[in-house]
Amino acid sequence: MFSSMTQVHDTKQRLLDTAQKLFYARSYEDVGVQEICQEAGVKKGSFYHFFPSKRDLTLAILDESWKRYRETMLAQVFARDIPPLKRIERLLDSQYRHHKAVKDETGQVLGCPYGNLAGEMSTQDEVIRERLKRIFRDLEAPIEQVLEEAMAAGELAELDSRATAGAMVAYLEGLTLMAKTWNDPEVVRTLGPAMLKLAVPVTRG
Amino acid sequence: MFSSMTQVHDTKQRLLDTAQKLFYARSYEDVGVQEICQEAGVKKGSFYHFFPSKRDLTLAILDESWKRYRETMLAQVFARDIPPLKRIERLLDSQYRHHKAVKDETGQVLGCPYGNLAGEMSTQDEVIRERLKRIFRDLEAPIEQVLEEAMAAGELAELDSRATAGAMVAYLEGLTLMAKTWNDPEVVRTLGPAMLKLAVPVTRG
DNA sequence: AACATAGTTGACCGGTCGGTCAATGTCAAG
């Protein structure tokens, strides 16, 4: 009775969770609707009752997972309990610990779910690409704010905080992709701290 | 007679070129052997005469395309006709011009063929992943050398040239992925120069 | 002319792809 009550109405959620996991571990194209349904214990007909297409399922995953990440991880990482620049270090540390945990569990570094999808799907689906673009822009915002705060606190020389935040997101994505290619979370730990160098004015000659 | 002579023996090459283009424009999983053959004007049976599998075709593409890029583009970009750090700028410029040209031609920024494949396939094929890892390491080498030269010439403060080269490759890949997600080559031009900041010792208040 | 080798062709394999559909089941409100 209890189990049926909880099982009956979370079919949609189970599909979202299962697909998210499979897409992350492999890729969008490699994972079929059939496999998602099998893994989630749902018949294919039900899938198309909840989602008009595989593409729409993906968009739903993007919205939901990013909302969750923003409201939990990001909120914690960028909390104002430590100095601004320390929060960047905390972001890097949370990334390292995530990839370490995933590798310990699955034997593989899976990279960034958004970066992975961006590389695979940006040329194939404009709607997905725009969604990913918005996600990356969302990530720039708190970083930009951290830089502003650091400048106000005199911890940082004057610089273009918007552009620097953009560069930092790019670096973070590249870093993650390298960790995936090396299949080694330590890449994040050794190369990560260099991200702070991006917040330093160029000194040439 | 002439045309047949040149057509008869470049079947393999046509498959390589066509597949390379298609994989780059879309993705590994999205492009089928059938489509490659159609586009190349080759029957599927011939495909499997030259390549034991789609996977092996991909490995051949990786080897060939990277060899060509290294021996032409990279050799020019890192030629010793200008000061070391200027060569980094020249690398960024060549990247910008490439993505600009591709976008003008296809309407899309396609990103880095190796980065794309790394994101899609690193968790699925160890051999491909190792090959991509080697490619990225190959790219680090000339950058590392540039940094060494710059240090010797007093253009740069002392730093870990190996680690910095690694960070620069990561940044370049992230940059390229962002340009793809934004579908805008200008991302490379505006965010690119920040790569040089990675070659500056951390200065913290 | 005979022979081996490389290259080409098209039919064929089992399996999976994303997606559709009509029939059926479940359940709560009227």
Place this chain on the structure above:
DNA sequence: CTTGACATTGACCGACCGGTCAACTATGTT
């Protein structure tokens, strides 16, 4: 007890997947 909305099921669709194979042709060597 009926109605209607939501949910579930399994059969089905045409197309395509990566890959195999035996027969055939073209080429260069002896």
